[in-house]
Amino acid sequence: MSEIARAFAQGKAFIAFLTAGDPSLEQTERHILDLVKGGADLIEIGIPFSDPIAEGPVIQAANLRALQAGASLEGVFELARRVHAQTPTPLVFLTYLNPVFHYGYEAFCQRASVCGVSGLIIPDLPFEEQGELRPIASACGLDLITLVAPTSADRIRRVAETASGFIYVVSSLGVTGLRSQITTDLRSIVAEIRRHSQTPVAVGFGVHTPEQAQDIGQFADGVIVGSKIVSLIGQNPTGAGPELQAYARSIKDALRD
Amino acid sequence: MNQGRYGPYGGQYIPETLMNELIGLNQAYQRYRLDPAFQAELAQLLRDYAGRPSLLYRADRMTADLGGAQIWLKREDLNHTGSHKINNVLGQTLLARKMGKTRVIAETGAGQHGVATATAAALMGLECEIFMGREDTERQALNVYRMELLGATVHPVTSGTMTLKDAVNEAMREWTSRVQDTLYVLGSVMGPHPFPQMVRDFQSVIGREIRAQLEAQAGSLPAAVVACVGGGSNAIGSFYDFIDQPTVELIGCEAAGLGVDTDQHAATIARGQVGVFHGMKSYFCQDQDGQIAPVYSISAGLDYPGIGPEHAWLHDSGRASYVPVTDQQAVEAFEYLAQTEGVICAIESAHAIAHVRQIAQRYRPDQHIVVCLSGRGDKDVAAIARYRGRTVHE
Numbered sequence: 001m002s003e004i005a006r007a008f009a010q011g012k013a014f015i016a017f018l019t020a021g022d023p024s025l026e027q028t029e030r031h032i033l034d035l036v037k038g039g040a041d042l043i044e045i046g047i048p049f050s051d052p053i054a055e056g057p058v059i060q061a062a063n064l065r066a067l068q069a070g071a072s073l074e075g076v077f078e079l080a081r082r083v084h085a086q087t088p089t090p091l092v093f094l095t096y097l098n099p100v101f102h103y104g105y106e107a108f109c110q111r112a113s114v115c116g117v118s119g120l121i122i123p124d125l126p127f128e129e130q131g132e133l134r135p136i137a138s139a140c141g142l143d144l145i146t147l148v149a150p151t152s153a154d155r156i157r158r159v160a161e162t163a164s165g166f167i168y169v170v171s172s173l174g175v176t177g178l179r180s181q182i183t184t185d186l187r188s189i190v191a192e193i194r195r196h197s198q199t200p201v202a203v204g205f206g207v208h209t210p211e212q213a214q215d216i217g218q219f220a221d222g223v224i225v226g227s228k229i230v231s232l233i234g235q236n237p238t239g240a241g242p243e244l245q246a247y248a249r250s251i252k253d254a255l256r257d
Numbered sequence: 258m259n260q261g262r263y264g265p266y267g268g269q270y271i272p273e274t275l276m277n278e279l280i281g282l283n284q285a286y287q288r289y290r291l292d293p294a295f296q297a298e299l300a301q302l303l304r305d306y307a308g309r310p311s312l313l314y315r316a317d318r319m320t321a322d323l324g325g326a327q328i329w330l331k332r333e334d335l336n337h338t339g340s341h342k343i344n345n346v347l348g349q350t351l352l353a354r355k356m357g358k359t360r361v362i363a364e365t366g367a368g369q370h371g372v373a374t375a376t377a378a379a380l381m382g383l384e385c386e387i388f389m390g391r392e393d394t395e396r397q398a399l400n401v402y403r404m405e406l407l408g409a410t411v412h413p414v415t416s417g418t419m420t421l422k423d424a425v426n427e428a429m430r431e432w433t434s435r436v437q438d439t440l441y442v443l444g445s446v447m448g449p450h451p452f453p454q455m456v457r458d459f460q461s462v463i464g465r466e467i468r469a470q471l472e473a474q475a476g477s478l479p480a481a482v483v484a485c486v487g488g489g490s491n492a493i494g495s496f497y498d499f500i501d502q503p504t505v506e507l508i509g510c511e512a513a514g515l516g517v518d519t520d521q522h523a524a525t526i527a528r529g530q531v532g533v534f535h536g537m538k539s540y541f542c543q544d545q546d547g548q549i550a551p552v553y554s555i556s557a558g559l560d561y562p563g564i565g566p567e568h569a570w571l572h573d574s575g576r577a578s579y580v581p582v583t584d585q586q587a588v589e590a591f592e593y594l595a596q597t598e599g600v601i602c603a604i605e606s607a608h609a610i611a612h613v614r615q616i617a618q619r620y621r622p623d624q625h626i627v628v629c630l631s632g633r634g635d636k637d638v639a640a641i642a643r644y645r646g647r648t649v650h651e
Contacts, residue, residue: 050548051417051534053426054272054433060416073546097270097533102547124270124533128260149274151436159273173274174434 003090003118004143004165007042008200012255013166013222014213015202016040016248017094018229019062021048021071023237025079031233034241036089038248043083044121044224047076047095054123056177058227062234073099077115084116092119092145092165105133109140119143119165127159138164148193149173150184160197167193168224171205177227179206187219210254217255225251261450264573266566269449271536275429278436283451285356290458295355299348303462306380307336307343311463313470313627318597326480326620328613329627331467333491334602340632341463341491342373346442348459350377353440360384360435363442364428366393366421366487367558367605368400369632370444375409377442385409388428390420393557397636418551421487421561425535445488446565449536453565460494467627468498480624481506481616484631485608486579487523487559489568491631496577506578508616509568510608512554513581523552525564526572526579534562539569555584555644558605558632586611588644591634603632604641 007013016035020028032043048066052059080091093112100108100122112120119142125133130144137144143165148156150173160167169189171182190201203216204224213223232247233240260283261267269279289295303309312332320328333341346363353361361383365371371387378385387404391413394401401411417423425448432441443452446460464482471479482499484492486509499505514522522528522542529540534549542550542562554560564579571577587604590611595601602610609628617626634641642649 051422051426053429053535056430064417067548098541098543098549099547101533101538102530102543123272124536126269126271126273126276128276129268129270147273149272149276151274151277153277155273155277170274173436175430 002143002165004042004092005200007090008166008221010041012217013041013200013202014039014248014252014255015042015044015204015222015224016229017044017046017224017226018233019046019048019059019066020076020079021066021069022062022230022233023065024069025071025075027238029079029082030241031244032083033086034244035229035248036087038245039252040089040248041222042090042092044092044094044226045076045080047073047093047099049096049099052096054175056175056227058231058234059176062230073103077111080112080117081115090118091116092121093117094121097122097125105136109137109142113140113142117142119145121145121168123147127155127162148189150189156189156192157196160193160199163197163199166200166202166222167197169201169203169220171203171207176205178208182206182212186216190219210250213251214254214257223251223255261454263567263570266538266569267450267453268538269536270533270538271449272433274433275436279449282440286352286451286455289352289355295351299351302347302351303344307347309336309462310466310470311335313467313474315474316598322597323614323617325618325622326624326626327475327622328617329471329625330600331463331495331627331629333463334606334630334633338373338376339635340369340373340603341460341494342370342444343376344462344494345444345456345459345490346370346373346377349440349442349455350381350383353383353442354381356440358383358438358440360439361442362386362388362428362431362439363444364421364424365389365444366424366560367556367636368393368397368404369558371404371409371411372400372407374442375404375407378409379407386431387411388414388424388431390414390418390424392419393421396557396640400636421557422549445490446493446567447488447535447537447563453537453567456490457493457497457567460490461497463491463494463629464496464498467495471625471627475625477625478502479505479627480620481508481626483508483510483609483613483626484629485510485559485605486564486568487512487561487605488563489565491629493565493567495629496571500576507571507576508612509577509579510582510612511579512556512559512608513583514553514555516583517581521553522581523554523560523562524581525562527581537566539566540564555587555640556604556608558603559608580612582608582611588641590614591637591641600630601634601638602630603634604637606631
């Protein structure tokens with residue numbers, strides 16, 4: 001069983017995202033352990049980037065804070081390594097392509113793997129362009145996690161057939177951020193994916209309440225929460241631990257119902 | 258797959274949400290590109306609305322003063338809206354209408370592309386929203402009002418460095434959230450395929466005219482074609498018809514700001530490295546972690562950390578060369594052209610003029626250098642005055 005598959009092995013998975021280095025890499029380390037304690041099954045570590053084009057204002061601001069606080073790529077690798085030494089919960093990186101390209105695909109994948117990272121989510125690397133990275137990632141034991149959007153339509157089959165790790169379903173048009181309502185017909189998108197793939201399916205973008213998590217848990221294998229966690233950290237940079245634990249527990253409990 | 262490549266450069270590095278839209282756009286574009294009716298309609302708009310062909314003017318006083326090659330100015334500044342940007346936006350908005358889109362969005366740096374897009378949107382009856390870095394809305398306040406006069410909504414962008422790259426980020430985010438009825442009218446030969454090809458094709462009218470006009474007026478091919486490069490649309494438009502003519506030197510002039518040895522420049526080829534950003538693989542100014550670097554130029558239109566993928570390939574293959582030009586050189590060239598030829602050009606275009614001043618003497622008097630004068634300089638007058646320590650109220 002791959003590391004990522006283990007996250008989906010005990011019921012519906014809660015995937016927690018946070019931006020590395022916001023407010024500091026040391027705090028991010030504690031926050032990850034808090035989220036794990038609260039019940040997160042998989043941690044998505046966002047590598048801060050100067051121009052995060054898929055992110056809404058909340059995560060954009062976190063990226064900026066992390067970079068201003070001096071979070072380097074080297075620092076994020078070390079963060080992953082330290083976290084991995086303390087918990088078996090699988091870790092994936094969410095990163096834009098340029099930091100990976102600039103570091104060198106092979107060097108990046110090898111380093112990520114050594115630091116205990118199990119997969120990569122790259123919002124600006126669509127299916128058509130994945131050929132340059134996928135074999136290298138696979139050779140290092142990293143799953144390249146692909147996204148399916150509300151507009152994917154006839155592309156779902158090809159994306160699903162080659163998917164590994166899990167499939168990240170983008171709930172809505174636009175960028176990341178809290179949404180009170182998700183109007184996309186997610187059930188039919190997930191059903192279409194399942195026709196072509198056994199890979200677990202998780203839904204993100206806009207998901208933040210236990211009610212949404214419970215609802216999505218009815219038909220998907222997991223939910224991804226990002227902006228809500230990042231905003232909890234943003235509101236209380238050094239003291240968000242208890243809140244993060246409680247919040248993670250509320251989402252995980254909702255997924256158990 | 259792997260469409261729109263120029264050597265290793267180009268591609269479609271863009272969120273999944275936009276992929277089907279890009280595929281549809283590409284299909285529509287490849288069809289209309291070969292459609293005589295579409296091309297005839299575009300040619301008529303370029304002639305009757307934009308005022309093409311633009312003049313190819315022999316700058317005799319400049320030629321006499323510099324000594325060497327005969328200098329010709331391709332007067333894109335005389336187009337409607339005052340720059341080459343109109344060539345591209347007429348093409349793209351016409352395509353938007355054919356595709357049934359009712360709304361266009363665009364980024365702008367100096368405001369030239371925003372004004373051109375707002376103009377074409379008014380002409381075509383399309384809703385229009387422009388994204389402009391807040392710093393640029395302040396540098397170019399008149400252009401903001403001009404766009405509003407034309408019926409567009411202007412959104413000041415406050416993320417990142419608040420300049421052109423951030424305006425592109427925000428326009429892409431907006432496109433991701435509303436893709437069905439909207440075309441993102443990209444202003445340069447950049448972004449994901451098909452934009453670099455489409456914008457190049459729409460701008461290549463510049464080079465075709467240069468070739469025909471110089472043939473008619475001088476009976477010759479140019480020895481060199483010189484243009485300023487930010488993303489590089491007026492440059493690729495000027496170069497494209499000459500790429501297969503090896504005797505024609507192609508020279509792009511990048512913004513070196515305070516100098517390529519400082520950290521205040523936008524000289525992507527001189528100082529950038531290969532990367533992937535804004536949908537394309539190309540050269541970008543970036544730091545040791547692959548973070549896109551803040552760039553600087555006196556010219557808002559060249560203040561961009563990347564360059565179009567076809568330029569990256571022309572550079573690697575040696576077919577074109579790219580040279581840095583500083584703020585100081587550009588301002589001096591701006592003043593020089595005004596005083597020598599009575600033409601106030603855009604500060605962007607002044608970068609190309611500056612380089613021509615340096616190289617003219619290397620050529621014989623029977624050789625011809627064509628400079629693309631990509632835009633007019635009214636928008637820059639106040640900023641140049643400030644540069645010279647004078648306060649001029651707009």
